[in-house]
Amino acid sequence: MRDAHCAVQLDDRWYRSIKEPEPGDEGTLSWRAGPTRATARLTAYEGGIVLECQLDNESDASVVFDAWRPMVVDAEEGGALTVTDTPWEASVLINGFQSWDYAGVHTLDDSGKDPQRTTHHSWWTAALYGRDRNSMFVAQVLRASRFATVFQWRYHRGRQPSGLDPGAIPLFQVEQHGAPLSQPEQRTGAPEPLRLEVPAHTGIVSDPVLILYGEDGTQTLLKGLRLAGDASGRTLFPTVPRGWCSWYHLGLAVTEGDVRRHAAFLARRLPQLGRGAGARPVIQLDDGWMPRWQRWGDWSANPEQFPSGLRALTTSIHRHRLAAGIWLAPFHVAADSELARDHPDWLLHRRDGELLVDPRLGRPYHLLDATHPQALRFLKTLFRGLRRDGFTYFKIDFLYGGAYEGRRARTRVTGIEALRIGLQQIADSVNPPGSPPEAFILACGAPLMPVTGLVHGCRTGGDVGAPQVLDGKAVEPVVGFPYIVWMARNQSARVFFDRTLFAVDADVVMVNPQLSLDEARVMITIAALSGGVFLYSDDLERLPAERLDLLRNPNLLALVGGTAAEPHHLFRAPDGEAGDHWFSTPEELPPVWSRREPEGALVVAIYNWSASARIHELAFHDLSAAPGPFRLRDLWSPRRGGRTLGVHRDAVRLALRPHSVRLLRMEAVAGSVS
16 A cells, blocks of 8 residues: 545545654654644554544634545555556455445456446445455454445556556545435435534544455455454344244234244244254244334334234243244334324434435335434333333344434434434343343344444345235235345355354245245255344245245254355456346356354355256365365255265265255265265
């Protein structure tokens, strides 16, 4: 890295740092920014460097703060970043702002991309991979406590600035702004300006950013995320939940009877799910339980669908030795709700004084202002009440809305801070400080780094289907293999977050007959090898016997909750799709994913993402440092422990049907080869 600098934006004007550190302090840069003094500190940390900026308003008047640039490497100002000698072969991690946003791996070089569909940014985490050195340059926000951090870059082989080395990347910068507004059609917008008042003789500090470099591939990325999890107070639950979710088949038509019958069915017909799990499986009631239709904010059970109330429902679930879970969107308030009518002062306002409406949704929803004392008390009362009603699993959704910028009761609080204030209240309400945690909190639609340390798990992709309701009754949901591919794409890019930041949730498992049996096996395998939350979401009583057998497979269930399987050569085969939309379908995903078991065996999934049959030769040297031979077992066999496929020394050829997976357990053995 050469000639990097820092900058701060005050009242729409950028002030950049001087080129040289102050005398006698090589780790500090200070510069004048209008009437203020800005300081950037560079601190050696775990083999990398931590960047942190501070603004001190030394004047007698307030100033308006907009944004930070903790690091800028710009060829137009003499800077350059070199990660690899062949950047035209390099790839970059694209990480979206929140759970449902696109995640994937793209080529760094723009020269082969459609200029209308190119993306040059990643939120919270950036990773640039150079295949010639197996090198990884990682930039990672360590704690997202106040700002929304986005990393931006530019490289085009045919448009390299004159005089710049062909191997240099001409632009890489870190920016910290306000949280973005979500947009229709599964998109997140650009960062919002903050316009924060910094009173006289006060200051403001950036969120710390870690810079790492290593020549050990994804291990450098994992190291950066572990350090971020450490710094953010990562909170892991003793067990990873498994169970059933009402949403994808029953949707808004869910009733008390539906939940009761699924609790009975799970206990009676699928006891395998709870064996060896270390905790009771959960029956999770999703959206649809509050007053019709989706009057979020009025969190009371709809008497038409839940006449017995929530406490009676959890009691019936507990009788089957199952845990009870519930869904809420705690920061969203329907415009036609009683809360919006009675307490407009609890809601987030735009800077012009009007109530803010979430632009993402088709119906008008306002946002709860978690900095308002009465709104915060409302959250406390709500979640304590649900906890007393017997719920120990909380799926809290649409959390991006809690981070929107606007006019709040506490004027100097950013959207990210407000989200964290509200989440802290929720966490303390369901798991009182000082007591062992008994309730699992799953974040969804969530800005990924700000929730770290406040939740136990987090969704890492969009919905894997869409429930359908006709005349108030549930009908067949929308499912299909494209949803499974999108699920796998996000899981492949965000697999590195598992247990470094939180337990991941790739989303539910479905074996609906609209999927082929092979496609259903692919979906189950992705979820079982994700390391995270594992929930069914079909109407279980209506499934044919061969579909239920897929959900009972003991070999797959034994994999749930283990370490996440990593795709092989993810960064060596970047996505040719240059879009950054949840519905962007990659041309190809890595076919081979593997994980090491505690006793040393290797579990390997070989996927065929295409619509044509394929033969895959699995070369063992590409999987393991240990020499062969290996005994192979087919784990999708219903036989406990898997069906033996013999002993092989160097490789095995596997026939894969369209949209299918082979799942193998490899155990090193001594002896002859069959």
